[in-house]
Amino acid sequence: MVDSGERRLTILSDLALEVFPGESVAILGQSGAGKSTLLGLLAGLDTPSGGRLELFGQSLAALDEDGRAALRAGRVGFVFQNFQLLPTLTALENVLLPLELSPQRDGEARAREWLERVGLGERLDHLPKQLSGGEQQRVAIARAFVTGAELVFADEPTGNLDPTTGARIIELLFRLNREAGTTLVLVTHDHALARRCQRALRLADGRLAPLALDEVEA
Amino acid sequence: MTRAAALPHQGAIQALRFSARGLWRDLRAADVRALFVALMLAVAASTMIGFFLDRLDRGLTRQAGQLLGGDLVLEQGQPFSPELRRTLEGAGLTLSDQVDLVSMASLGDAFQVTSLKVVDDVYPHYGQVLVDRGAGSEAQARGPAPGEAWLAPRLALLLEAELGDRVRIGEVELTVSGLVEREPDQSAGFGNFNPRLMMHLDDLAATGLVQPGSRVEYELLAAGPPDALNGLDSLLEALRRDGVEVRDVRRDRPGLGNALDRAERYLSLAGLAAVLLAGVAVAMATRRYVDRHLDTAALLRCFGATQRQLTRLFALQLLWLALVAAALGALLGLAGQALLLGLLSAFLPLTLPAPGPLPLLLGVLTAVAVLVGFxxxxxxxxxxxxxxxxxxxxxxxxxxxAWLVVIVASLVFGALLWLYSGDIGLASGLLLGGWVMLGLLWGLGRGLLALVLWLVGRLPAGQGGWGQALRLGGRQLARRRDASLGQMLAFAVTFFAMAMIALVRGDLLTTWQAQLPEAMPNYFAINIQPAERESFSEVLEARADDRTSLYPMVRGRLTAIDGTPAREAVPAEARGDNALRRELNLTWQETLPEGNRLVAGRWFSAEPVRGEPVPISLEDGFAERLGLGLGDTLTFTIGGREVSGRVASLRNLDWDSFRPNFFVIFPPGTLDRFGHSYITAFYLDPGEGETLRGLVRDFPGVSLLNIDAILAQVRELVAQVTRAVELVLALVLLAGVSVLYAALTASRPVRAHEGGLLRVFGAGTRTLSRVQGAEFAILGLASGLMGVLLAELATAGLYALWFDLPPRPHPLLWLSLPLGGALLIGAIGHFLSRGLRREAPMASLGLLGET
Incomplete structure (x- = not known):
């Protein structure tokens, strides 16, 4: 529920979802259906006004904002529609950022390795503004996986990309997901993307309904 | 799970490394560079001035020790006790004995009254004696050896003595082995007109001059580490009560003279202005820094950073910034103070002690405080x-x-003011005044913005041109009212600080120059006998610029105050005062002498009435020292007879005036009956050598003192202090420009966004440039107006309270500051937004993160 001051707006209600380790789940919905709100709740970025939420088996209601942050640290990765790269950091530094919260000896080597895996081994020192949209999203993907995250949330990862580039990004995302054995929760209105997931759900009128994969329109 | 659990315990070193790395990357951003430059300037200014004043202060203390002859000088009419010597030595002081007496010196059939200075092997504690021993002037860190005498050149002339001659003092003969050109501990004064003869303590007993009842002054000179005196205060107090004259380097420092004293105040003020400016720059740059890092913070929250980690990360990052800026600033400050010293070199013949660590600590503290506060x-x-x-x-x-920011910043600045000035009253007064002024400015700023909006609404509507630009620019300013007000306040404070430092500089220089006119008296004539008075005056009136009249001078000793012996009547700490131990120069005058100012009581109007107490006038500092006030009756002993006077007025006088000055002035008709001579000061053109020779020939008894050298030194001092003041002014102006730069950098994204929108709606580069130019110019004009108002109010207050100068309005500033402000802000703004105008609208809109 969102309290807009004058009236209350119920965005999500009567909603049950369980995601298992190693699974890939797509949540489809129209623009404004509350997909991002749901993602924020699932990742513990936001708190629901009611209901029960668990992440890695731990109840999020019992945790304060800092507790939820600590739960995410090193275990949850994010890929955003608008990439969310820091403009003053190079590609390498952007990937290093989550590692620096829980520093490890080989942090930089791992960041380089992940940038090579997304095909940007030659662009380590480039700033975001020197990279194309697709390249920026690849940096963001490397950043999501570099901590060895168990769970990756992706919010419209192809939303800002042209179809060709978007297809390549999807390819990359799922390849890395497979290789790393990560759980993937995708929020999108891109059906091609949803079809790549093991499970798809539709979010409409604040409710989630399972969607058979063959129901997803081509 | 292990990594998550490790987070709260993340090692301190890793946190340090992470934050340092973050900062390093961040240096690419303009706001961080602006922050860095601002902090560095704050530290550079405060350490430069701190280092300089600290060294100057310690140097002057040392020079004072040299002038006194030691850190502590005791003087009395009898030898000092062994117990006292042991106590002083126990405190870590080295002792030196000196005896002063007046006696006759003779060579052949020439006799001359001389002032003997009898010194031991330790003499001098500080400095060197400049002596000619036959091979030109040489500096010697000792006095004459036993059996030898060093003569002042004047004594040698009067006795017609040459090196190697034997001069008789009492019952011994000493060999003249040197001519003393300068004693390190010589304090110039007109009290002692007898020429000097310096001899060794070992020869004193043999002279037979020290007899019961003979007037001999014994001096015990002590020197030691700076804190050696600190434990002796009660002892010194007791000595003073016993009538011992105590000269203490901590108290009896020679005055710097008004010029350097005011320059010191100016430097402190300028240092604070630079810190304030840097603070404003820091506040402006921080807004942009935070705006820019909101995304970083959110992302790090996403990646699992706790609030504590975020706080620590950014705090550490900025702490690094402050430390590096402080280190660089301190280096700049060190270089700057060396430059200041270089500028003042000729005035400061003393070698100053090396820079101490205190200003450095203060510098780092300043950086951190400015960062935390602003x-x-x-x-x-x-x-x-x-x-x-x-x-x-x-x-x-x-x-x-905004008010929270202002209050925290001003509290921190107030604390810095207190720290630097050591005066909590001044600090809280300035703070309160500052708040009142900010409140006024806030109202004034709102009014000005409303006026701008009203004015641009009345501009003739037209397509293109400056009218349109002014209208659009003005509207943009007025629309972002809060942001514009913030900027106007920041710029106004900046212009105010810059203008104030510049104004005070100008007024100081004018005052200094007025004090030193071209034809200052450069000669003193003393010992003019009453019979010579008329003819001496005639010569002066014809050939020289006689600026002061001839003052009669009678020497008398202050023996009683209100009927009580003077030494008992004065406060305990004044019992050893010079004025009670020596004869004073008394004069009589009908009118208040030039350069004197009455501060209490009334000037005597006519000759005293018989039977009524004689009214006298005292110098206020003299009265204060001896605890005297209006109505007190002072009794003087002159040549065995007594004369009394009642204090009728107190005068303040300018000791820098190079004119004869007197502690005590009688009305005419009281002192005339005593033996007296006249003293005067006059200006003689260097080309008037013949007049000078005539004076020497026709008035052989008159002593002529040439003070051209001293005057030249004072002029050089003023020139040098002026240069130092100008250097500091340049630094403050630089700090001011850094504020403007930081502020305009901070507002760049918003302007970029607006520019981008105008572009989208079809504005060309030219229009865009004009609109932005108009906006900056209006901003600069309004801030300049507010700044000039502040500066006038503040300088008037400062002159009255701190600089002892009369307040004066600065009408030209009312024109130049608003116009200059418009130009300066316009130029910097134009320069900074040059790149923006070339950007495609997509890019400039993107600056706000709109994708």
């Missing part, structure tokens, strides 16, 4: 950022209230 409240916003902002951009935490 950036702290704004930075807290980063901590409050929500992780959800990565999904919903509009979720920015609210900026802190």
């Amino acid at each position: 950036a702290g409240p704004t930075l807290l916003r980063l901590k409050r950022v929500s992780a959800l902002k990565v999904l919903r951009r509009e979720l920015d935490p609210l900026p802190p209230s």
Whole structure:
């Protein structure tokens, strides 16, 4: 529920979802259906006004904002529609950022390795503004996986990309997901993307309904 | 799970490394560079001035020790006791004995009254004697050896003595082995007109001059480490009560003279102005820094950073920045103070002690304080950022209230003021005044913005041209009312600080120059006998510029105050005062002498009435020292007879005036019956050598003292202090420009956004450039107006309270500051937004993160 001051707006209600380790789940919905709100709740970025939420088996209601942050640290990765790269950091530094919260000896080597895996081994020192949209999203993907995250949330990862580039990004995302054995929760209105997931759900009128994969329109 | 658990315990070193790395990357951003430059300038200015004043202060203390002859000088009419010697030595002081007496010296059939200075092997504690021993002047860190005498050149002339001659003092003969050109501990004064003869203590007993009842002054000179005197205060107090004259380097420092004293105040003020400016720059740059880091903070929240980690990260990052800026600033400060000293070199013949660590510590403290005070409240916003902002951009935490920022910053600045001035009254007064002025400015700023909006609404509507630019620019300014007000305040404070430092400089220089006119008296004539008075005056009136009249002078001793012996009547700490131990120069005058100012009582109007107490006038400092006030009756002993007077007025006089000055002035008709001579000061052109020779020939008894050298030194001092003041002014102006730069950098994204929108709506580069130019110019004009108002109010207050100068309005400033402000802001703004105008609208809109 969102309290807009004058009236209350119920965005999500009567909603049950369980995601298992190693699974890939797509949540489809129209623009404004509350997909991002749901993602924020699932990742513990936001708190629901009611209901029960668990992440890695731990109840999020019992945790304060800092507790939820600590739960995410090193275990949850994010890929955003608008990439969310820091403009003053190079590609390498952007990937290093989550590692620096829980520093490890080989942090930089791992960041380089992940940038090579997304095909940007030659662009380590480039700033975001020197990279194309697709390249920026690849940096963001490397950043999501570099901590060895168990769970990756992706919010419209192809939303800002042209179809060709978007297809390549999807390819990359799922390849890395497979290789790393990560759980993937995708929020999108891109059906091609949803079809790549093991499970798809539709979010409409604040409710989630399972969607058979063959129901997803081509 | 292990990594998550490790987070709260993340090692301190790793946190340090992470934050340092973050800062390193951040240096690419303009706001961080602006922050860095501002902090560095604050530290550079405060350490430069701190180092300089600290060294000057310690150097002057040392020079004072040299002038006194030691850190502590005791003087009395009998030898000092062994117990006292042991106590002083026990405190870590080295002792030196000196005996002063007046006696006759003779060579052949020439006799001359001389003032003997009898010194031991330790003499002098500080400095060197400049003596000619036959091979020109040489500096010697000793006095004459036993059996030898060193003569003042004047004595040698009067006795017609040459090196190697034997001069008789009492019952011994000493060999003249040197001519003393300068004694390190010579304090110039007109009290002692007898020429000097310096001899060794070992020869004193043999002279037979020290007999019961003979007038001999014994001096015990002590020197030691700076804190050696600190434990002796009660002892010194007791000695003073016993009538011992105590000269203490901590108290009896020679005055710097008004010029350097005011320059010191100016430097402190300028240092504070630079710190204030840097603080404003820091506050402006921090806003942009925080805006820019909201995304970083949100992302880090997403990646699992706790609030504590975020706080620590940004605090550490800025601490690094402050430390590096402080280190660089301190280096700049060190270089700057060396430059200041270089500028003042000829005035400061003393070698100053090396820079101490205190100003450095103060510099770092200043940097951290400025950062915490001016950036702290704004930075807290980063901590409050929500992780959800990565999904919903509009979720920015609210900026802190402008008033909170102002209050915290001004409290910290007030604390710095207190720290630097050591005067809590001054600090809190300035702080309160500052708040009142800010409140006034806030109202004034709102009024000005409303006026701008009203004015641009009345501009003739037209397509293109400056009219349109002014209208658009003015509207943009007025629309962003709060941001514009903030900028106007920041610029106004900046212009105010710059203008004030410049104004005070100008007024100081004018005052100094007025004090030193071209034809200052450069000769003193003393010992003019009453019979010579008329003819001496005639010569002066014809050939020289006689600026002061001839003052009669009678020598008398102050023996009683209100009927009580003087030594008992004065406060305990004044019992050893010179004025009670020596004869004073008394004069009589009908009118208040030039350069004197009555501060209490009334000037005597006519000759005293018989039977009534004689009214006298005292110099206020003299009266204060001896605890005297209006109505006190002073009794003087002159040549065995007594004369009394009642204090009728107190005068303040300028000791820098190079004119004869007197502690005590009688009305005419009281002192005339005593033996007296006349003293005067006059200006003689260097080309008037013949007049000078005539004076020497026709008035052989008159002593002529040439003070051209001293005057030249004072002029050089003023020239040098002027240069030092100008260097500091340049630094303050630089700090001011750094504020403008930081502020305009901070507002760049908003302007870029507006420019981008105008572009989208079809504005060309030319229009855009004009609109932005108009906006900056209006901003500069309004801030300049507010700045000039502040500067006038503040300088008037400062002159009255701190610089002892009469307040004066500066009408030209009312024109130059607003116009200059418009030009300066316009130029910097134009320069900074040059790149923006070339950007495609997509890019400039993107600056705000709109994709």
